Amino acid sequence: MLGERLLLARKKAGHSLRSLSDTIDGRVSAQAIGKYERNEMAPSSDILSLLAKQLGVSLSFLFSNQVEELLGVEFRKKSTTSAQERAQVEAIVIEHLERYLEIEDILQLNSSEWVMPLSKPYFLKTEADAEAMAIEVRRVWNLGEDPIPDMTELLEEQGIKVLILDLPDDFSGLTSIVRRGNGKSEVPVIVISQNVTLERRRFTLAHELAHRLIDESSPCNHEKASDMFAGAFLMVASHVRAQIGEFRKSISYAEILDIKRMYRVSAAAVLVRLKQLGILSATAVNYAFRTFAKSWRFEEPDPLEAELGSQEKAKRFERLCLRALSERFISLSKGVELLRVPLSDLEEKLKGPAHA
Numbered sequence: 001m002l003g004e005r006l007l008l009a010r011k012k013a014g015h016s017l018r019s020l021s022d023t024i025d026g027r028v029s030a031q032a033i034g035k036y037e038r039n040e041m042a043p044s045s046d047i048l049s050l051l052a053k054q055l056g057v058s059l060s061f062l063f064s065n066q067v068e069e070l071l072g073v074e075f076r077k078k079s080t081t082s083a084q085e086r087a088q089v090e091a092i093v094i095e096h097l098e099r100y101l102e103i104e105d106i107l108q109l110n111s112s113e114w115v116m117p118l119s120k121p122y123f124l125k126t127e128a129d130a131e132a133m134a135i136e137v138r139r140v141w142n143l144g145e146d147p148i149p150d151m152t153e154l155l156e157e158q159g160i161k162v163l164i165l166d167l168p169d170d171f172s173g174l175t176s177i178v179r180r181g182n183g184k185s186e187v188p189v190i191v192i193s194q195n196v197t198l199e200r201r202r203f204t205l206a207h208e209l210a211h212r213l214i215d216e217s218s219p220c221n222h223e224k225a226s227d228m229f230a231g232a233f234l235m236v237a238s239h240v241r242a243q244i245g246e247f248r249k250s251i252s253y254a255e256i257l258d259i260k261r262m263y264r265v266s267a268a269a270v271l272v273r274l275k276q277l278g279i280l281s282a283t284a285v286n287y288a289f290r291t292f293a294k295s296w297r298f299e300e301p302d303p304l305e306a307e308l309g310s311q312e313k314a315k316r317f318e319r320l321c322l323r324a325l326s327e328r329f330i331s332l333s334k335g336v337e338l339l340r341v342p343l344s345d346l347e348e349k350l351k352g353p354a355h356a
Helices: 002-013 017-023 030-037 045-055 059-063 085-107 127-140 151-157 198-213 223-232 236-246 253-263 266-277 282-290 316-326 332-339 343-349
Strands: 065-079 161-165 171-180 187-193
Touching: 002 017, 002 030, 002 045, 002 059, 002 266, 002 316, 017 030, 017 045, 030 316, 045 059, 045 236, 059 085, 059 223, 065 085, 085 161, 085 171, 085 187, 085 316, 127 223, 151 161, 151 198, 171 198, 198 223, 198 266, 223 266, 236 266, 253 266, 316 332, 316 343, 332 343
Parallel strands: 161 187
Antiparallel strands: 065 171, 171 187
């Protein structure tokens, strides 16, 4: 396991074997590091500490087996990304997951286990069947019809790990299943870039949730069905009709922005949803996208966040770390290692501002 973790850490840091050897002043050769990664040779304790420091990972990460593998990884990325870039993103994700799953183990929590909200994967004959699936999931989770205030928190409560990370520009996120060591349950994870808008993050989370729920044998187009589910899950048909009406010949710019803020979705998603529900005709929506909404697919009007990544953060991991610190299950130094924050910031989170 040590060799695989060294390889992951090196990919995460963006080093080649040669460049890593150079950064530690040739204390060990590139060939030797390659042997470490293939588990053909074991590094001494001082060399291992040096490599961990240079790669920006802890020794516990190098020896941990919380995450054995990411299964069925699906990237949201540009087509030009290289295999090396994809490997680097996977390594970043695994490193974050290691810390997340470690703190759950320390607290002896079972909440990491994902429980399918439906009795079995949902079979969809057509994309339109995703509407019924959205209604059923809301019913099982007791969500009612009101807008969902925080998609990140909702999915975390249901056992899906959500990581909002500073990913390279070519990546908007990924979804995967985490295979864990020691016979522990597999865990679904959705990773979203904090560099995309909140509107897009919320829709993507709902879209990826659909992929977890749809029966793989369903003959429908799974991508289109997932989009349909996301719109129906975030904007319940009966609630939308109560707010806007059963049928409209047209709709004003200001109304669309009000609806967007209500459901916390993009303005373009609002128009698409109104067409799906037959509230606006396809002609009216197409006209909107040719005129005042022409740029909405690329530039969000009246964005919900003044600063990207400032709202609907993934907070559960930090809460668990603070809980473990408060109950003295872990030390301050371990808290710093897990949360990757300065000691002064962590002390303020525990005790409040110094002047308080």
